[in-house]
Amino acid sequence: MKIAVLVSGGVDSSVALALLKEQGHDVTAFYLKIWLEDELSYLGNCPWEDDLEYVRKVCAQFAVPLEVVSMQQAYWQKVVAYTIAEVKAGRTPNPDVLCNQQVKFGAFYDHIADGYDYVATGHYAQVEHLLDYSLLKRAPDPIKDQTYFLCQLSQQQLRRVLFPIGHLQKFEVRQLAEQFDLPNKSRKDSQGICFLGKFKFSDFLRAHLGDHPGNLVEFETGEIIGSHLGFWYYTIGQRQGIGLSGGPWYVVDKNAAQNTVFISCHYQQAVEHKKGLVVKNMNWIIGFPSNQSELLLKYRHGADMHPVTVSFENDAWVIRLHQESKQGIAAGQFAVLYDNEICLGGGVIDKAF
Numbered sequence: 001m002k003i004a005v006l007v008s009g010g011v012d013s014s015v016a017l018a019l020l021k022e023q024g025h026d027v028t029a030f031y032l033k034i035w036l037e038d039e040l041s042y043l044g045n046c047p048w049e050d051d052l053e054y055v056r057k058v059c060a061q062f063a064v065p066l067e068v069v070s071m072q073q074a075y076w077q078k079v080v081a082y083t084i085a086e087v088k089a090g091r092t093p094n095p096d097v098l099c100n101q102q103v104k105f106g107a108f109y110d111h112i113a114d115g116y117d118y119v120a121t122g123h124y125a126q127v128e129h130l131l132d133y134s135l136l137k138r139a140p141d142p143i144k145d146q147t148y149f150l151c152q153l154s155q156q157q158l159r160r161v162l163f164p165i166g167h168l169q170k171f172e173v174r175q176l177a178e179q180f181d182l183p184n185k186s187r188k189d190s191q192g193i194c195f196l197g198k199f200k201f202s203d204f205l206r207a208h209l210g211d212h213p214g215n216l217v218e219f220e221t222g223e224i225i226g227s228h229l230g231f232w233y234y235t236i237g238q239r240q241g242i243g244l245s246g247g248p249w250y251v252v253d254k255n256a257a258q259n260t261v262f263i264s265c266h267y268q269q270a271v272e273h274k275k276g277l278v279v280k281n282m283n284w285i286i287g288f289p290s291n292q293s294e295l296l297l298k299y300r301h302g303a304d305m306h307p308v309t310v311s312f313e314n315d316a317w318v319i320r321l322h323q324e325s326k327q328g329i330a331a332g333q334f335a336v337l338y339d340n341e342i343c344l345g346g347g348v349i350d351k352a353f
Contacts, residue, residue: 001025001026001117001118002025002026002028002115002116002117002118003020003025003026003027003028003116003117003118003119003120003162004028004030004112004115004116004118004119004120005017005020005027005028005029005030005064005119005120005121006030006031006032006104006108006119006120006121006122007029007030007031007055007058007059007066007122008031008051008055008122008190009031009050009051009052009053009054009055009058009184009187010051010054010122010184010187010189010190011122011173011174011177011182011184011185011187011189012122012123012124012165012173012189013121013122014054014058014122014177014182014184015122015164015165015173015176015177015180015182016120016121016122016163016164016165017029017058017059017062017064017120018058018062018176018180018182019164019165019176020120020162020164021062021064027062027064028064028065028066028067028116029055029058029059029064029065029066029067030066030067030068030069030108030112031051031052031055031066031067031068031069032069032071032103032104032108033048033068033069033070033071033072034048034071034072034075034099034103052068054183054184054187057183057184058182058183058184061180061182061183069108069111071103071107071108074102074103074106074107075099075103078098078102078103078106078107079095079098079099079102079103080095082095082098083095083098084205084208084209086332087205087209087232088209088232089256089332090231090232090254090255090256090331091330091331091332091333092235092236092330092331092332092333093332093333094149094332094333094334096149097148097149097150097151097152097334097346098152100149100150100152100153101152101153101157104119104121105119105153105157105161106157109157109160116160117160118160118161118162119160119161119162120161120162120163120164121161121162121163122163122164122165123146123149123150123163123165123166124139124141124144124145124146124163124165124166124168124170125137125138125139125145125146125147125150125163125166125343126138126139126163126166126167127158127161127162127163127166129159133155133159133286134155134158134159134161135285135286135342136150136153136158136285136342136343137166137341137342137343138338138341138342138343139166139167139168140167140168140169141168141169141170142303143170143302143303144169144170145303146301147336147338147343148298148300148301148334148336148346149301150343151283151285151334151336151343151345151346152283152334152345152346153283153285154283154285155285155286158285202233202241205230205232205233209230209232210230211229211230212229212230212231212259213227213228213229213230213259214227214228214230214231214258214259214260214261215227215228215259215260215261216228216242216244216261216263217260217261217262217263218262218263218264219252219253219262219263219264220264220266225244225263226242226243226244226263228261230259231254231255231256231259231260231261234251234254234261235251235330236251236252236253236254236328236329236330237250237251237267237327237328237330238250238251239251242263244263246265247265248265249263249264249265250263250264250265250267250328251263251328252264252267252328267328273324274321274324274325274329274352274353275320275321275324275325275353276318276319276320276321276352276353277297277299277318277319277321277329277335277349277350277351277352277353278316278317278318278319278349278350278351278352278353279316279317279318279319279335279346279347279348279349279350280316280317280347280348280350281347281348282317282345282346282347283345283346283347284344284345285343285344285345286342286344286345288310288312289339289344294307294339294340295307295308295309295310295337295338295339295344296308296337296338296339296340297319297321297335297336297337297338298335298336298338299325299327299329299333299334299335299336299349300327300333304327305338306321306322306323306325307321307322307323308320308321308322308337309322310337316350317347319335319337325352329349329352330349331349331350331351331352332348332349333348333349334346334347334348334349335347335348335349
């Protein structure tokens with residue numbers, strides 16, 4: 001098969017490329033250049049230069065042709081602008097979900113058009129291609145599973161996707177990197193938002209939204225106990241960066257209109273009362289399931305799964321948790337639904353109740 005492999009310079013995508021090459025496929029590597037030099041030059045040197053150097057070494061090792069594709073304009077229009085608008089509105093967006101849907105399997109998918117049979121990535125997820133449709137399934141490694149970030153893919157996108165390492169545990173991928181003697185075999189996993197690299201999200205927000213001082217209010221008493229530089233620097237559940245003694249303090253709510261951030265020392269008591277979510281822009285990968293009582297929910301990336309019931313009410317999808325939440329639920333994040341190991345799709349959390 002003729003396969004386009006998206007490579008990042010990290011271990012996961014490099015092992016994915018090596019496995020496909022070893023299996024005898026006709027492989028071409030693609031590096032998506034999304035770093036915005038002009039817009040982000042104030043943050044320092046471009047982090048993609050180190051990534052691309054590793055990519056070139058891996059491709060040379062396996063004699064795989066490499067193409068560098070500029071996706072900066074598409075990324076700005078479809079991901080970065082959306083992220084800024086959501087943060088300014090007081091919500092907590094997930095740029096990685098939009099990057100997968102709109103760029104990696106969107107704009108790039110359109111770029112290669114009919115030239116390849118499949119697009120492969122180093123995601124920790126599994127896809128099962130059946131006769132008439134494809135299933136997105138969780139990876140066996142619950143911590144590394146990345147189906148949460150793939151919840152907005154359509155059937156058309158999923159039909160041409162391969163995840164060569166999706167059936168593996170992280171330690172197995174590291175072992176393969178050693179066996180292949182990859183030049184990046186000891187490289188640490190990347191963290192944070194892909195277009196920022198090693199730079200802080202708060203610095204990016206400060207450049208685009210500036211500072212806007214407001215009050216830190218104790219959730220239980222309504223007492224003003226501190227100040228902040230802008231509600232957009234905070235998200236529900238945040239503990240670091242509040243800057244007050246007598247804690248630990250957690251962000252439990254925000255009021256964007258009043259530029260107020262509510263904090264509490266009693267995190268679970270402050271957020272536990274949430275029993276459900278209202279979700280918009282719901283994407284069903286294989287349609288709405290008939291068995292509504294057996295579904296599982298993720299409302300953030302990680303291993304935690306919550307039993308839920310789903311219904312369609314007043315032109316919105318309503319997800320009711322069988323047990324009250326013990327973690328903060330942030331509007332703007334994605335609610336992703338599962339039927340056991342099958343990822344059914346996801347949508348944007350509009351509000352919790």
